[in-house]
């Protein structure tokens with residue numbers, strides 16, 4: 271059947287039984303593709319019926335569906351003419367793993383970072399009303415994404431706005447790991463309510479919101495019921511802030527989903543539909559380990575085992591070292607914004623549950639929480655992916671840097687991340703953190719240096735950023751030597767051969783130091799004499815060492831895995847200008863001032879680095 275589905279119009283023609291069959295075929299298809307290409311499996315398997323129902327009831331040629339995070343849009347892509355193309359999922363020039371307006375008009379808004387959908391949807395609904403248009407606007411948001419502050423800000427505004435729009439709360443009780451927090455507890459009370467079915471929905475509370483029908487009588491009944499209900503029925507929270515709450519509804523029953531979606535279309539004010547789904551639905555291995563199959567590399571379908579053997583990576587090295595340090599230093603705490611596994615903190619949580627804080631998808635809160643703890647003498651370590659640190663920029667400035675508080679900000683997935691594309695590449699952190707006074711910024715050349723930097727940062731008792739990439743250290747270049755860390759001092763990883771006159775200095779940071787060593791090898795084959803400097807610190811930068819290198823060399827090459835703007839190259843250019851150095855042959859290796867699309871890290875490095 272899947273072969274015949276080329277647009278939402280084809281879905282609309284199917285009967286209930288056929289849609290059930292379609293759901294099964296879609297699951298199988300997604301499983302095949304993700305097991306080959308990697309991607310977000312469990313979340314997509316969980317929204318198959320919901321997506322079919324949405325495309326049955328709504329018309330995406332005019333209605334707008336905004337998917338929060340957007341990692342669960344594979345089904346939507348299949349149903350909107352991209353079935354065959356999905357085989358190229360996450361590959362260079364292939365279908366993106368997230369909604370992209372450039373890919374299809376039915377992807378009406380780009381997402382990738384959590385908790386943005388309700389704001390964007392309200393924006394579109396208000397625009398619709400200002401322009402006098404008539405179409406539906408729907409935000410689909412997970413219970414995990416609902417823990418993000420921005421989602422709550424948007425709920426607050428939407429409820430108050432009286433604007434016609436629908437929020438679909440896709441509640442599977444999971445963020446990447448089990449969802450946490452007071453809101454989650456509140457939702458769990460709602461989950462135990464009797465499920466919505468067409469036969470038991472209370473029509474009364476809907477009817478009075480439909481213009482011109484039964485308003486006065488029902489409104490009075492409402493008011494009386496409201497004051498009693500307030501005490502016992504938790505759904506009143508959504509109702510009180512201005513939403514009509516519908517549900518909970520079985521998110522795997524297409525007929526009931528369609529009914530409730532149709533009902534919501536009749537309401538002229540904001541509606542929240544509470545949909546209960548199971549992450550990983552239909553693939554038992556993912557159902558029992560939804561966290562493992564939230565985002566996965568290629569795997570064997572029959573066993574669920576990864577196709578590639580997992581080797582050590584920076585996140586694991588970070589997590590293990592943190593445990594080692596925390597065993598001795600009882601002051602250390604770890605904070606994660608819903609990324610315990612991804613940032614390597616699972617072991618820390620097991621060892622020190624009372625010093626571990628998963629605070630939801632709430633990077634801003636994570637950072638200011640750390641500031642509060644640091645102010646009271648605790649030593650917080652906060653690993654967050656580079657692109658998600660963008661969320662917490664003001665908190666780093668306002669709450670940590672201005673007060674010069676000793677928080678260790680660990681920037682994981684710094685540099686290119688590859689298949690997740692523009693929204694997830696970690697190319698901007700050096701640039702935006704370099705602007706901030708009081709911050710010390712470091713990046714390790716290999717695993718051992720990350721361990722040294724973490725220990726150094728914790729002892730420094732100042733705000734520190736350590737950035738490190740996704741994946742492992744270089745396979746080709748192994749560093750034997752690791753000089754002791756000194757604040758703002760470079761490490762010479764390869765020295766000049768004294769006699770030569772054709773001298774090149776490679777000044778590199780982080781992952782780029784290994785690249786620098788490879789480049790040095792090639793340049794030496796061309797007869798150059800090359801030294802390689804591992805700057806270690808972007809800030810404070812070792813001005814003396816750089817000036818000395820410039821004076822000694824005929825050519826300077828800077829290498830970094832971040833944007834060309836305001837990183838190491840800029841720092842070196844500033845030194846050249848400030849020291850009035852002239853006749854410099856400067857070559858810079860960094861990423862261009864552009865958002866870099868998805869593809870493998872290796873392919874993208876070749877194209878852009």
Ligand SMILES: Cc1ncc(C[n+]2csc(CCOP(=O)(O)OP(=O)(O)O)c2C)c(N)n1
Pocket residue numbers: 313316339341342382383384411412413414415416440442444445446549607608609631633658661
């Ligand atoms: C700002 C931000 N922080 C972290 C992430 C990483 N992330 C992607 S999906 C996800 C969990 C989302 O949970 P939920 O909204 O419940 O959706 P589900 O996958 O359970 O369907 C997280 C933490 C992100 N995309 N954006």
